Each structure stands twice: as structure tokens, then as C-alpha cells.
Amino acid sequence: MGTVVPCPQCGAGQVAEPGDAGGVVACWRCGASVPVAPAVPVLWPRVNRRDDDDDEPRRRPRPQRQAPVSAAAVMSFVLGVVSCLLFCVWPVTLFTSLTGLACGAFGRDTPSRKLAVAGIVLSSVGLIFAVGFLILTVTGVSLIDFKGGPKVPPPFFPVHP
Numbered sequence: 001m002g003t004v005v006p007c008p009q010c011g012a013g014q015v016a017e018p019g020d021a022g023g024v025v026a027c028w029r030c031g032a033s034v035p036v037a038p039a040v041p042v043l044w045p046r047v048n049r050r051d052d053d054d055d056e057p058r059r060r061p062r063p064q065r066q067a068p069v070s071a072a073a074v075m076s077f078v079l080g081v082v083s084c085l086l087f088c089v090w091p092v093t094l095f096t097s098l099t100g101l102a103c104g105a106f107g108r109d110t111p112s113r114k115l116a117v118a119g120i121v122l123s124s125v126g127l128i129f130a131v132g133f134l135i136l137t138v139t140g141v142s143l144i145d146f147k148g149g150p151k152v153p154p155p156f157f158p159v160h161p
Contacts, residue, residue, distance in 0.1 A: 007034050073107030073116035076100045080122025087129035090137070097127035 002015045007027040014034050016025050022038035079100030083093045100123030107116030 003036075005034055005036055007032055067111035070107045070110035070112045070116065072103045073110060073112040073119060076104035076107055076119025076123065077115050078119075079103065080119040080126060083126025084122055084129065087126055087133055090130040090134045093126055093130035097123040097130060101127070 002017045002020075004013045005016045005025070006013055007030065009032045010027060010030040012027060012029040014025050014027055016034075016036040018039065020036045022036065024033045024035050026032070027034050077100075079096045083097035083100060086096070087093050100119055104116045104120035104123060107113070107119070110116065
């Protein structure tokens with residue numbers, strides 16, 4: 001379907017086909033040459049496409065780079081968890097919590113600061129529990145010895161009257 005272009009001399013409307021764009025057509029009434037405007041590209045509005053439209057190749061989103069995790073921070077966290085779980089075995093807990101505190105101090109200045117701080121907190125809690133359990137153990141053993149201890153014979157030994 002063509003467009004209607006008015007003749008500049010007689011005013012009659014001329015039908016110009018899409019192939020005539022940018023050229024000249026003759027007026028049907030007076031025979032004058034009528035210039036046809038060049039075709040203007042139509043700019044269609046951009047619409048949001050659904051996921052199932054596959055007429056264009058999709059660009060993959062770039063993966064976001066994560067900051068490297070510090071080994072000292074991870075080690076501090078793991079040792080803090082171990083020291084909180086094994087506080088009844090106080091020799092092991094003293095070693096793991098002190099090592100966890102040292103690793104956390106080294107890991108504080110890295111991008112994984114939050115993990116290092118969590119390791120420091122857990123190691124401190126484990127150390128406090130271990131020291132408390134050690135104090136309770138030593139106090140309990142000393143009270144048993146102070147009061148004379150239980151009068152139960154040791155197993156597998158005969159008791160002489």
C-alpha cells in the first residue's frame with residue numbers, strides 16, 4: 001500500500017509506492033513531477049522480552065568476582081568451633097583456642113574480616129569454658145582429697161579386714 005503525496009501545482013493527491021521513496025512521480029492530473037519524501041525508518045519501542053523469545057542470542061551475565069577468603073580467618077573460625085565443642089577436654093581446648101586467637105589476629109586485616117572476628121569470638125568463648133572447666137575439675141579433686149575421699153576400695157584388689 002502506498003502513501004498519498006500532494007502535487008505542488010494542482011494539489012491532486014498522488015499515490016507513491018514504497019519503492020518510489022526518495023524519487024519523483026508524475027501527477028496524474030497535470031503531469032507535473034511530484035517529489036516523494038525518502039522513507040523514514042520506523043523506530044519501534046523496545047519491549048521487555050520473555051524468556052522463551054530466542055530470536056536473539058542472549059548475553060550471559062558476568063560472574064561477580066568474590067574477594068579471596070583468608071586461610072587464617074577460616075582456620076580461626078574452625079578452631080573456635082572445635083574449642084567450643086570440646087571444652088570438656090581442656091588440654092585440647094587450650095591449644096585450639098589459643099591457636100584460633102592467633103590465627104584470628106592475623107586474619108583481621110584481610111577481606112574476610114568478619115570470619116576472623118567470628119573465629120576470635122568463638123575461640124575466646126571456648127577458652128573461657130575450658131578455663132572454667134579446669135577450675136571446677138581442680139576444685140572438685142582437691143575437695144575430695146581434703147575430705148578424705150571416698151572410702152570405696154579400688155576395684156580388683158582384695159580388701160583385708
